Amino acid sequence: MRILNLLKIAFKAIVLNKMRTLLTMLGIIIGVASVIAMLAIGEGSKESIRTTISAMGSNMVTIRPGADDKGPARGSGGDVQTLTLSDYNHIKEEATLLSYITPVVNGGGQVINGSNNWPSTIYGVNPDYLNIKVVGLQSGSMFTEAEVTSSAKVVLIGQTVVDNVFPSIDDPVGQMIRFNNIPFKVIGVLEEKGENTFGQDQDDVVIAPYTTVQKRILAIDYLNQIMASATSEDDAPEAVLQVTKILRTRHQLMATEEDDFTVRSMEELISTFSSTSEMLTVLLVAVASISLLIGGIGIMNIMYVSVKERTKEIGLRMAVGGKGSDILMQFLIEAILISITGGLLGVILGLGATIFIEKFLNWPTSVALYSIIISFAVCAITGIFFGWYPARKASALDPITALRYE
């Protein structure tokens, strides 16, 4: 009953000063709303990265030449020639946790058909590639192991290449193209995948047997990359360790030497990108927290004015029997009520802003329940923290002085 009375008094004080209270709340409202919206954007982008990467094949394990974290002057992975076909063969034979595996060699070049041409990238792989990348075919078929062995001049192309090189033909299967002046027969068109999260066009590719690309286009005998697929998503980290062990033995590395290759599962890739977006989220939240802090100072300021303004009232309340603790609670509850009401309005505004961002800016968002709980708790704490000092001051007033205050 006592608390109810105090709530009534505090509520009344707030209602009697509507405009002032609303302006005081504004800092809190904006702070909470931005925390929620920022976290929603952060969570949303994290989720979208996860979805994209999963779509790329969540079991995928990639092996690249060169160490991951060596000194500053590092060449691109392609310049390092430590990954060979025999590495690939050994992994294929010894690794038990991999279901598919393909060597990858790639190079840029011009795709030409008659007067149409288009710069693209050719990937030399084996037939496992489609299973690893989880990509299907729109038309035609994948090349066979026999075609790999014979270094056949056959290619599969992505939709972007089709659009640019065969503008007037519906199905280019059976047509001829030239890549860096070497003629290839188009035997299939890859399913359309669109852009990935990093803005890369996944349909701007040409796929050919790796033997063909090695010998006829790049004239190299090493591999740019080995791609594999773990038997399941859960096995991926174990598969990474297995491959690492095989390659270390193969490359005859001493225990003290670092890996001269890098094995990554998608999970690691996800966490790499997630950590980037987490960093961003932390920054966004830091900015939002500052506005919460400023909101809190606003509350403290207005509570000071309120205490000063109502000195006589405080004196009267004490004279008729209000104890110091009653006065303290009255002003503290008023401060908390302001901050919590502000927090509530902030949550509503934040959710509204999130919907707006999703609908009109087309950014992926995801409202996390914890962000609402946290910002609400922070509001209550802000109210207590910044309301405490003015309330304390009010409760310590001498009733005689307060009553005579003009």
Add this chain to the structure above:
Amino acid sequence: MNKEIIKIENLKRQFTMGSETVHALKGVSFDIQEGEFVTIMGSSGSGKSTMLNILGCLDQPSGGAYEIDGVKVKDLSRNELATIRNEKIGFIFQSYNLLPRTSAIENAELPLLYNSKVSTEERRERAINALKLVGLGERLNHTPAQLSGGQQQRVAIARALVNNPVLILADEATGNLDTRTSYEIMALFQELNSKGITIAFVTHEPDIAIFSNRTIVLKDGHIIKDQTHEKVQSAAAYLEKLPKEEH
């Protein structure tokens, strides 16, 4: 019947102002019996305000003894003093001290808010009864801004009565009012006193003192006169004698 509400013996109060010590009360002794209507008079600097603060348990004496309704006030804590004020004293101030934009009922029930023994319903009922007693039964929901000075002071009196105090302590309660309204308020005080309510009325106006049955005069921290009035003037009669006003 002759119960002592207030017992004061050799009461002293001094203040330290920088390096100087000011003796506001230099040994004052008197009692107030239940049902008395006492005016405490004195010019400024006489120790009148200090006396009022101590009587109202807003301040503590530096020396001597003060007892209200059998409770020794000296050495009580801040919170204990607050409880005594809440249960035993009704304050009335010169400037009414009502909460602005708050109805008469809510103003009158204020002391009971700080008494957890009184329920919400009882609080409301007692506030309404007190307002009826002071003649404001028709203005329960008016805010101070909607009331005249005299009516505001009546709300303040209702607030002082609501906790059934043993002592009503009025501080220049007619100081802000015109002659007619002052008489009206004094008539109300006399009426309340006739019902057995003990009143201590601090004032510097001698023509107000004539309505009480005893006057204590302070000067320089001492009592210079403590006089019981044989014949108490009726404020209601004085009101009758005033020229009629057009309303």
